[in-house]
Amino acid sequence: MSLLPAGKLLAFAARGERLCLGVRRAGRWIVCPYGAVLDGVSARDQCARCAQLDRSRSVAADTMADDPRPYGVYLAYFGPGLLKVGITAAERGPARLVEQGAVAYAWLGRGPLMAARRAEALLGSALAVPDRFTKAAKRAARGALPPVPERAAELAQLHRAARELAGWPETLEPVEFACADHSELFGLDRIPGEVAELGGMTAGAEIVGEVLTGVGADVYLRLVGEGDGGGSGDEGGAPHGSGERAGAVGFGGGVGAGASAGAGAGAGVVAVMDARLLSGWVLGAAAGRMTTVPVRAAGRGAGEREGEGARGQEGLF
Numbered sequence: 001m002s003l004l005p006a007g008k009l010l011a012f013a014a015r016g017e018r019l020c021l022g023v024r025r026a027g028r029w030i031v032c033p034y035g036a037v038l039d040g041v042s043a044r045d046q047c048a049r050c051a052q053l054d055r056s057r058s059v060a061a062d063t064m065a066d067d068p069r070p071y072g073v074y075l076a077y078f079g080p081g082l083l084k085v086g087i088t089a090a091e092r093g094p095a096r097l098v099e100q101g102a103v104a105y106a107w108l109g110r111g112p113l114m115a116a117r118r119a120e121a122l123l124g125s126a127l128a129v130p131d132r133f134t135k136a137a138k139r140a141a142r143g144a145l146p147p148v149p150e151r152a153a154e155l156a157q158l159h160r161a162a163r164e165l166a167g168w169p170e171t172l173e174p175v176e177f178a179c180a181d182h183s184e185l186f187g188l189d190r191i192p193g194e195v196a197e198l199g200g201m202t203a204g205a206e207i208v209g210e211v212l213t214g215v216g217a218d219v220y221l222r223l224v225g226e227g228d229g230g231g232s233g234d235e236g237g238a239p240h241g242s243g244e245r246a247g248a249v250g251f252g253g254g255v256g257a258g259a260s261a262g263a264g265a266g267a268g269v270v271a272v273m274d275a276r277l278l279s280g281w282v283l284g285a286a287a288g289r290m291t292t293v294p295v296r297a298a299g300r301g302a303g304e305r306e307g308e309g310a311r312g313q314e315g316l317f
Contacts, residue, residue, distance in 0.1 A: 004211050004219060006187060011208045011224075011286040014040070014201040018280040020047040023054055038280055041200030043217075045279035071116035073109045073172065075129075075162070076102035077155050079141020084130050085123045085162075087116040094180065101138055101216025103188070104151045104181040106159055111172035118169045119162075126165050129158070139272060139298065142215065143193055152179040187213035191220055196271040199294035201278065206286040207293055212270065219273045223291050271295055 004010070018040055020032035036047030046054065070090040076097055077083050088096035090110055097105045109119055123129040145151070159177045168174075183189070190213045198207065198221075209221030271291075 004214060006190065006211055006213055008211045009209070009224070010211060010221065011206070011289075012283045013206040013286045014203055014278075015282040015284050016203060018201070020050055021045045021280055023050050039200070040202050040205075040277065040281075043274060043276040045276065067113050069113070070110055071113050072107055072175075073116050073119045075106050075108055075155055075158055076100060077104040077151050078102060078133055078138045079144070080146060080154070082133055082137060082141050083154065083158055084133060085120050086131055087113075087120055097180075098182070098185070099216055101186070101218060102182060103142070103145060103186075104148075104155060104179055106155045106177055106179050107175040108159060108162055109169075109172040109174050111169065115169035115172040119172050122165055122167055122169075123162055126167075127158070127161060129162075135274070136298075139195070139218065142188060142191055143195070145188065148181050148183065151181065155179050186215045188215070191215075192270050194270070195220065195298050196269055196295050197298050198271045198273040198291070199296060201281055201293060205293045206288055207273065207291050208286055208289060209271070209291060214275075217275045219275050221271055221273060223269045223271055223295075224289065269295070272298075
């Protein structure tokens, strides 16, 4: 996992083919035995057979019900009306919330895995609380967030309603309400009102821009145009260094004027990139001085549900 600080200039290109990352076992990646080639537009970084093997022992797929670790049930806030319920291994702390790009969150309870699952299902059936939102919905909400006290109040209301439900699992220990907000961690004030979207990579495609901030897997870049000093200078380069095949990249912390709907956006345009689309590519320094991947208006073709086509929630628990 690699952190990209605000102000860093990125100038990288995709080389060769995008290959399946394989399967993670015993804390390490095992190379895909099929040498499967992936497309450049999906967040999925595994081929179907490797993904199936991963899910054969997975909390997300309910095929690891004997996991002895304690789990936390959380409520995550992404914007007004966008609150979800989820679970994560207690040992991971808030890492899962950061990975999802949750603007704010609160813990609801802690206990055994199956008790956490029952609480998650109870909120879904009794209060219609979802367990995921689309990427497009979460991105759109970041552009119109209410003040922190209003976010906390919405979380507190749901937390209270959840605690009052009949059928709360006996082995799940309730947690008193406490709101944690990620405004400063994500640098949400650096995201402008109008943000374009970068499409998928293809062999030879280049991205050149200055990092504004990162929210979960989303990286916000101010794109550099011809003559703006971008390219493969000393401050540029691939997120993982020249010549490396990218794995998971993590970040903590309408189309604007001049942007085109195709490749090669104008200078100064702010665009968001899903860093999961880089996984599996060999990344090297850019040869040119401008972004050549497709740039589109926000929300166009962005209906993917969280985790859809990826490894689900593998490794996140």
